[in-house]
Amino acid sequence: MLRDKLYTILSEDADRFTIRILPEAEILKAHFEGFPIVPGVCVTRIATELLQEKLGGIILSKGISVRFLNPVYPDGKDLQYSFQIDGLKVKAEVSSGNEKKAVMNLEYERQDSAHI
Numbered sequence: 001m002l003r004d005k006l007y008t009i010l011s012e013d014a015d016r017f018t019i020r021i022l023p024e025a026e027i028l029k030a031h032f033e034g035f036p037i038v039p040g041v042c043v044t045r046i047a048t049e050l051l052q053e054k055l056g057g058i059i060l061s062k063g064i065s066v067r068f069l070n071p072v073y074p075d076g077k078d079l080q081y082s083f084q085i086d087g088l089k090v091k092a093e094v095s096s097g098n099e100k101k102a103v104m105n106l107e108y109e110r111q112d113s114a115h116i
Contacts, residue, residue: 002045006038009050010078017050017081023074038072043102047092050081057111058088064105072101 003009006025010018021028021038028036048060072079077096084091088109094102 001049002042003049006042007046007079009053012050012053015083015085017053018078019046019050019081020076020078021072021074023076025074028074036074038074040066040068040102043068043072043094044104044106047081047083047090047094047104047106048108051083051085051090051092051108054083055085055088055108058108059111060106061109062107064089064107066102066104066106068102069100072096 005022006027007019007021010020012018023036027039027042031037031039044060044063044066048058052058072094079101080095082093082095088107090106090108092104092106093100
C-alpha cells in the first residue's frame with residue numbers, strides 16, 4: 001500500500017477523495033532525482049487504493065483507458081480523485097485545482113473471484 005508512504009487522505013465523501021502527496025516519500029527520491037514527479041503507475045495505484053476504501057476487496061483487472069494529462073508533483077497542493085462508479089467499472093479523474101492530471105476508465109473484479 002502507498003497510503004502513508006506516498007500520500008495521505010485529507011478528506012472523503014461519496015464520490016471524491018482529497019489527498020496530499022508526501023514530498024519526503026522514498027519513491028520520489030529516484031523519480032526523478034532533483035526533480036520529483038509521481039510515477040503514473042502510482043497515480044493509478046492510488047485510485048485503486050481509494051476505491052478499495054469504498055468498495056472493499058477489489059483488484060484492478062483492466063485499464064480500459066488511462067491518460068496522463070499533466071505531471072503530478074509533490075508540491076504540497078491537494079489532489080482530488082473523483083469517481084463515477086458503475087458496478088465494477090469506474091471512471092476516475094485526478095485534478096489539482098482546475099488542472100486535470102489524469103483521466104482513467106478502469107475495470108475491477110472482486111478479489112475472491114480473481115484468477116490467480
